[in-house]
Amino acid sequence: MSRRPRKQAEHEDAEETQRTILRVARQLFMEYGYRTVTTRQLADACGLTQPALYHYFADKQTLYLAVVKEEIAKNKAALERIARRNEAVPERLRRLALYLLTTTQYDVGLMLHDIRYELSLEARTTLDELFQAGFIVPIASIFEDGIRQGNLLDPQRGGVDPITAAYLFMNMVSRFVTQQRENLPSRAGRQTTTEGSADLIVRVLLYGLTGPSLNT
Numbered sequence: 125m126s127r128r129p130r131k132q133a134e135h136e137d138a139e140e141t142q143r144t145i146l147r148v149a150r151q152l153f154m155e156y157g158y159r160t161v162t163t164r165q166l167a168d169a170c171g172l173t174q175p176a177l178y179h180y181f182a183d184k185q186t187l188y189l190a191v192v193k194e195e196i197a198k199n200k201a202a203l204e205r206i207a208r209r210n211e212a213v214p215e216r217l218r219r220l221a222l223y224l225l226t227t228t229q230y231d232v233g234l235m236l237h238d239i240r241y242e243l244s245l246e247a248r249t250t251l252d253e254l255f256q257a258g259f260i261v262p263i264a265s266i267f268e269d270g271i272r273q274g275n276l277l278d279p280q281r282g283g284v285d286p287i288t289a290a291y292l293f294m295n296m297v298s299r300f301v302t303q304q305r306e307n308l309p310s311r312a313g314r315q316t317t318t319e320g321s322a323d324l325i326v327r328v329l330l331y332g333l334t335g336p337s338l339n340t
Contacts, residue, residue: 142180145170150191154230158188158238185247192235192251199227200258207262213270214326217293220263221322224297225304232298263290276330289329296325 148169152161163184167177181187206219239251264286270276277283284292300321 138180141170141172145172145177145180145187146191146194149187150195153188153191153238154195154235157234158184158242163187185243188238188243189247189251192239193254196251196254196258199224200262202227203259203262207265213266213273213275214330216266217263217326217330218322220266221293221297221325222318225300225318225321228297228301231302232294233302259294260287260290263293293325293329296329300325 145166149161149166152166152169161184163174163177166184166187167174170177177187181190202223203220206216206223209216209219211219236255239248239255243251267276267286267289271278271283271286276289279285304318304321
């Protein structure tokens with residue numbers, strides 16, 4: 125059995141270590157937030173020394189940037205595929221909500237807080253732009269379709285612009301993600317299903333609290 129060339133083996137080992145650091149850092153940052161997690165915790169969780177960790181990522185902010193960039197890129201591809209589907213606006217929004225509720229196992233609000241208040245201006249600007257492109261723009265494109273088709277009110281007729289609508293959508297999703305993470309009971313005293321939460325988000329956002337069911 126042939127052995128890997130030394131340089132190839134070192135390169136592959138370095139890539140595997142970097143993937144491990146990113147995976148562990150994602151778990152810690154998304155669970156506890158940027159400020160709480162230390163590089164010592166990160167190194168220990170990866171089985172590395174701090175100097176070894178710094179060999180791959182210059183500092184905690186650099187590592188956090190890499191984690192969030194990877195997370196946004198993953199979600200961007202999925203959200204864009206859903207936004208392009210040839211379906212009615214409510215159904216695409218429901219699919220988006222269901223995807224985010226199913227795959228997002230972290231506190232979106234905490235992540236946005238960290239981006240806004242814990243990072244340098246340069247890093248904050250970079251991630252703000254990526255978050256807009258990865259989350260807000262795909263969602264906003266569906267609201268744009270609704271306005272263009274005449275199914276949603278435009279801002280001149282009492283509606284809101286697509287970007288604002290996308291942020292409202294994300295805020296509602298974030299609230300339900302938090303409820304799921306903390307296993308909070310619904311007001312009715314029972315756990316709301318993921319599908320039910322997705323339907324509720326879309327119904328309330330599009331039709332208000334007195335609006336019709338999505339199934340009518």
